[in-house]
Amino acid sequence: MAGKDNLNLGGDAVEVEEKSGGKGKLIIILVAVVVLLGGGAGAFFFLSGGDSAEGEEAVEEVVEEAPKVPLYLDMEKLLVNLEHGGRTRYVQAEMQLMAYKQEAVDQATRDMPAIRDALITLFSQQDFAALKTIEGKDKLRADALIAVNKSLGLAPADGIQKIYFENFVLQ
Incomplete structure (x- = not known):
């Protein structure tokens, strides 16, 4: 039978119908979402320096570099x-x-x-x-x-x- 498999679970025969490509697409989408979230989190920690004290110093440096008003x-x-x-x-x-x-x-x-x-x-x-x-x-x-x-x-x-x-x- 094309498209159907018989499984024998403890003596009971169960028919499982396969959907062509449905599981494959779902797995690809899930992997892509995980990779994007991981990449975004990595970029956030890399750019922020990971330490809040260092982040505060970076903000102070930006304030010091602001143009001076005569x-x-x-x-x-x-x-x-x-x-x-x-x-x-x-x-x-x-x-x-x-x-x-x-x-x-x-x-x-x-x-x-x-x-x-x-x-x-x-x-x-x-x-x-x-x-x-x-x-x-x-x-x-x-x-x-x-x-x-x-x-x-x-x-x-x-x-x-x-x-x-x-x-x-x-x-």
Whole structure:
């Protein structure tokens, strides 16, 4: 008999009808599901590192790599006189201080008289002719940044990061 088998179970004959391919397809589907679940679980543990403490460190690293948001502090206009060629000249500058830490901005706001004093002293020592060049302005900006952080008593990493001239007039 094609498609039927006789089984003898303890003397009783039982006929079992075979379905062509039904069991084979079910086994293939089950194996595929098990392989996919195992692969997914393996990928999860591999990518997560398996340890929750390491996972927390990875999250902290991502937070530290987030772009920093600059904070700006507007300074009042600075007017300084210089001696150049026997004549009195003037330097007028409007600046913005930039930091990434709110604490640095708060301290700079509180210590603004000390910052202004340090900058007036620095600006009054400059060579008027040098300030007409881009290089002279860049050097003054770098020196001003050092003077500001020194007057705040902060390391550059914790203090003011940049100084921007918004207006710079030589007269």
